[in-house]
Amino acid sequence: MTETVMTRSRSGGRAARRAVRMAPKFDMLPGLEGKLPLCEVMDAGQVERIDAASMHILENVGVQFRDEIALADWRRVGAKVEGERVYLDRGLVRELIATIPSDFTYHARDPKKNVRLGGRHSVFVPMTGAPYLRDLDDVRRNPTLDDLAMFHKLSHMMPALHSSAHHIVEPYDHPISQRHLRITYSSMKHSDKMFMGMTTSPKNAEDVMEMCAILFGAEFMEEHPVTTGNCNGNSPLVWDETMLGAMRAFCKRNQPVLCSPFVLGGANTPASVAASVAQLNAEALSALAYTQVIRKGAPAIYGHYLSTVSMKSGAPMAGTPEISLMNFMIGQMARYYGVPWRTSNTLGGAKTFDAQAGYESATTLSAVIHAGANYIWHSAGWNEAGMHCSVAKFIVDAEQCAMAYRMAQGPNWNDFDEAVAAVSDVGPGGHYLGHPHTQANFQEAFFMPDMFDNNSIEQWMAEGSQEITERALKRARKLLAEYQEPVLDAAKDEELRAYIARREREIPAADELNQSF
CATH class of the missing domain: 3.20.20.480 (Trimethylamine methyltransferase-like)
Known part of the structure; x- marks a missing residue:
């Protein structure tokens, strides 16, 4: 879902195009694929030391599984079970976790x-x-x-x-x-x-x-x-x-x-x-x-x-x-x-x-x-x-x-050559605000948070001296006013409602409504 709020000038020209460019997007970002180097505070020997200590705990201290079905399952695969305590051999653990995707x-x-x-x-x-x-x-x-x-x-x-x-x-x-x-x-x-x-x-x-x-x-x-x-x-x-x-x-x-x-x-x-x-x-x-x-x-x-x-x-x-x-x-x-x-x-x-x-x-x-x-x-x-x-x-x-x-996601190198070329165009003492590369890339080049206020104190005061909580609540109200429900297939919706109704008839609820409002 994309929010499009257009502020039209009389001609519908420049102001309208700017409004479209600046309108917030509600489309979900794809799942994140991280590109930054990972922070690893242990060397290989320390990783193996943690692993060895954990395997010692599993083999010699054991883990309580307070569930008869789980205990029977562990016996079936050859684990040592004493009462509710399960002792897991490291070989068995490694064999089992190897099948997790x-x-x-x-x-x-x-x-x-x-x-x-x-x-x-x-x-x-x-x-x-x-x-x-x-x-x-x-x-x-x-x-x-x-x-x-x-x-x-x-x-x-x-x-x-x-x-x-x-x-x-x-x-x-x-x-x-x-x-x-x-x-x-x-x-x-x-x-x-x-x-x-x-x-x-x-x-x-x-x-x-x-x-x-x-x-x-x-x-x-x-x-x-x-x-x-x-x-x-x-x-x-x-x-x-x-x-x-x-x-x-x-x-x-x-x-x-x-x-x-x-x-x-x-x-x-x-x-x-x-x-x-x-x-x-x-x-x-x-x-x-x-x-x-x-x-x-x-x-x-x-x-x-x-x-x-x-x-x-x-x-x-x-x-x-x-x-x-x-x-x-x-x-x-x-x-x-x-x-x-x-x-x-x-x-x-x-x-x-x-x-x-x-x-x-x-x-x-x-x-x-x-x-x-x-x-x-x-x-x-x-x-x-x-x-x-x-x-x-x-x-x-x-x-x-x-x-x-x-x-x-790490630095974006896609437009590196064009951006460096802009340095030659602008030269010493100039500015990049009107340069074609800036005009084409300003929205994506630097993240512009909506919830942070980076204006002058005079402008902030003129706009009501709003703290971040007030700004965020105002934003939440606006979002909820513009929310559009993603349509759920009518037949599936009906079946879900019927399932809920049946299960609510089957599940006791007499002593549950003791809320403290």
Whole structure:
């Protein structure tokens, strides 16, 4: 979708042409193919040292799989199982993870928005899971289904976001037990980009798979990834029945899952960057290996959620140097094993969209780009340690992702000779503003952010002295007013609605409507 807002002069000439040139574009950027050198903070010996430590943990400490089906699966493939603890031989782990695809393509409702993942191919995905939002008036409150739809619409319109995710915010006006159905439908209906699938229970994950089969076709899903599930581990070294059941629902249908240990550095991992990575690596490998026990060749993504814990308060922190270091190290480990990897992006612990939120988010964004992350999740809106999604921050974060996208592509050499020739044309003391090369290239040569104000202070004051939060909220309102819903096939829409209605009749909801508005 392309926004075209034309300001016509009486003749419709110069002003109209300029308006067309300067009109913002809503077309999704292709998946990012990074060209920058990767930041690798470990040498080959240190990578092997992390690998050896992780394999030692898997073989001698073991990982708890609190799920009878998983335990039976591990026994079937020859793992040592004692109670709920599984001891994984390094040879078995290497054999299993070798069948994970190193890259694959996500298929969106609009095929033009398919994106490749793995190697140097990356995608930006909005945040999910916020129990509160800061709304269009910057008021912190409980979200509703309409608020969720708003974020899915904004995701659809932000060029650098490649996904509408799933529950960006929790819709408190709908029963918890049935919520996954409405969340999935909102992701599908309000955007034609790829999306995520709920993994809050095995049955919920199966519902998501059935809805995807309605939208894309069950046979199509057998060969084509269309959604993503996230399975969080319980660090240290535990995978529970809920996550493992959801993992099976996705893997059996050949749909990718993020195998994500949840790291609170210093609390559920050692107070050491390198040792934390060794533990996280063992946890991720155990889950990645299990995806291949479920279905050999199923796509899977080395995941994690990273934070460090303040020893003053016990609260998770964002934007710290250790988080950046761990991202660099995990990127190296994922490439060592030849699997795609996920990270978290633009994380903020601030309570409002202030300078702290900006610094934290910018630090993380820079690190994940230079680390070469593939599935770049929580890329827009995250603040207050994930407790709320901010509309203002969502808009600015999405633009920051577009700026990072431009940087990650590296320098453009296509017009180098023509640009150098302009130096001869202009000569000493001249300027380039009227030169034909500048006129032809000024829009693409340098990124011009809409959310940053670079005018003089006099002009800024004359225009109302607007801070970035106010500018971003004004932009969000404008986008929502101009949103055009991507048409969903009527027959598929009807079938999805019928499925939701049937499942809502089947799922108890009596004790669920206990929201605190």
